[in-house]
Amino acid sequence: MPDKKHFNVVVVGAGPAGANAARHAALGGLSVCLLDRLEAPSHPVRCGEGVGLKGMSLSVAIKPEWILSAIRRVKMISPSGTLVELANIGESYIIDRSIFDSDIVKSAIEAGAEFRNNTNVDAAERLTNGKYACHIGSEKVTADCLVLADGVESRLARDLGWNTRLSPSNMETCAIARVSDPSIAADAIEFHVGNRFAPGGYAWVMPRGEGIANVGLGILGSHSISGGADEFLTAFINHRFPNRTDLTNRNCGGVPVAPWLDPLVRGGVMIVGDAARQVNALNGGGIAYALHAGQLAGEAALLAFVNGKFDETKLSIYQKKWAKGHGKNQRITNDLKNFLITRRDDAFYDRIAESLKKRKALGYLSVFLRTFAGHPVMMWKTMKLFG
């Protein structure tokens, strides 16, 4: 049987955003093709693997088999080493992304989507008949509706009229590794803040279990030099884990830290996930937003097919729902990030940590209110985000 060439919906990129978009479109009975250049998504895993229950539960129930550890404490460590411990943090987990990502893809396939792996889309274009073509070598796949979920590169969107080029101050350049060390507690995330460890970002430790963690950091692109993230990571690991017993899985990545891309819809194309900068700019978390945006896009595609006829104007519901939901908070995270980067230095973080170190049962809200004290607009935004 020759491969099918035309689909109602083609989704490029099978990360959480694309796979969930494919799943929801297929659940409603559309013909859906999900493409990824990799053998399986998230190979290698470029992620701390941390998620909050609140954000995730809008789109999926967290399965026990995804969970590597349950987080009870967050340790914030100031540049000079003062520890502030947060206990009031909401339910959060470290999940195994290779299992999680392949489960979301599986659920898309079960819903009826066709998954083509090892398939790189070289270019995308709108045809004269109004349909879209994805070029894969000398082959092409066409669709009425196209979903771009191609991650941080977000290159295909440029073929279709978006300017997705990011400025250095809107990109965290990251390095990551897996470290084994007896001092790692399975129930505690660590954030090491300040320019000392990661200029314009922070270093983090996300435990995959007792004695083993994802360790990484992000440097703001405008503060970076060639190879900077990797060198800072080596320095951080030597500082925090002098007695480590193992260091594996070193790789790197980028996290867009910018307001979400507007518009999210052009003609019959929707853009979702990292490609659309749907990332929490304060903590770099993008899994929950990606899943949710994918779901909204998949549902919008469904609405746009009425009796088998595609009406692209109906896709605008995707942007409306995103803007009213997670989209509002995403913009706030970006405002807070910008303020922190331009107005706060290592000495400031040390002072805040000193003033908070004895407090019990702290939560993010109290810490950020203290951080933005004297700046009513930022405090108000903090209340909206964490209140």
Next chain:
Amino acid sequence: MVIVDKSKCDNCGTCVAMCSPAALRLDKAGIAVSEKCVECGACVKICPIGAIRSGIKENHA
């Protein structure tokens, strides 16, 4: 044109997002640089593991 050291490159795609003229692309064979490169240096600066270097010297040697 910038030069990508394929033995170092981790195929993370970060540099692609930085390039104004869309001179960089990632596919299964890794990063490719096209003639559109204007040597602005954005990708060199951003690469987390230092896999890209300026090609000005090499190209004009």
